[in-house]
Amino acid sequence: MDANEAIRRFRQRDDGYTWEGVDRLAYKQESAAPFRGITRQTLFQRSDLAGELRYFEIAPRGHSTLERHEHTHAVLILRGEGRCLVGDAVHAIRAHDLVTVPPQTWHQFRAGEEPLGFLCMVDALRDRPELPDDAALAELHAQPPVAAFLAEE
């Protein structure tokens, strides 16, 4: 089975959602890292598609990297619940909600008490994410709801 097969089957496992023929990339679990408990699976990436569709799954209480970039994220929550930061607003999110992350907007996803899984459509041609420097972090932390969101562990 590979990405050229017409059908690739979903497999729910105890440790998360998986699909046959799709590699799961597990990031390191380090509290000092800018992410915690998150895996990535690229579901669709083809030379004849201008977009890519990826699946991210965040373990309970884990979070994605706080970052921004020029490309847009088009997100559909597939499982679980949690919250996300988009710009200077924190939103509760649950299964099947849609999240749009516009260009150059700081964003982070955090899982609640269950795994948070979401689809993310991006352009195949896109820039690399930027991490916040000290000045950007200071600006984010100057906003109390954002600071509270980022401070959670």
Add this chain to the structure above:
Amino acid sequence: MDANEAIRRFRQRDDGYTWEGVDRLAYKQESAAPFRGITRQTLFQRSDLAGELRYFEIAPRGHSTLERHEHTHAVLILRGEGRCLVGDAVHAIRAHDLVTVPPQTWHQFRAGEEPLGFLCMVDALRDRPELPDDAALAELHAQPPVAAFLAEE
């Protein structure tokens, strides 16, 4: 609420999956038409995204149009179960399975006893679908599994 909102909420209704700020396009229910019991919602369509993400929902025993085109379909089943024709093969499909429809490949989705809902990623710039002419239909019906699939009502 519009497509520029950061969050658009999912709303499960008795008559199907919906999202706030997303129009649902219902096709006519005519047995003579090449589709039956299918609605379309465009979840993501933005000038800064090269792809679009749409949600289709097919009523029990309904089906999508039998068609082909140059652009590729990248499909993730979101709810229900059913079967799909891709080229000359019929596949059972269920929630979260992935379906790839390559260029110029005849395809059709059919719902089982429950609504069949699926996400479909396509390029924003794409060609229009082609319907089978008599010769193409004859070729499809010459293959017994395909003929059986197409003959169901």
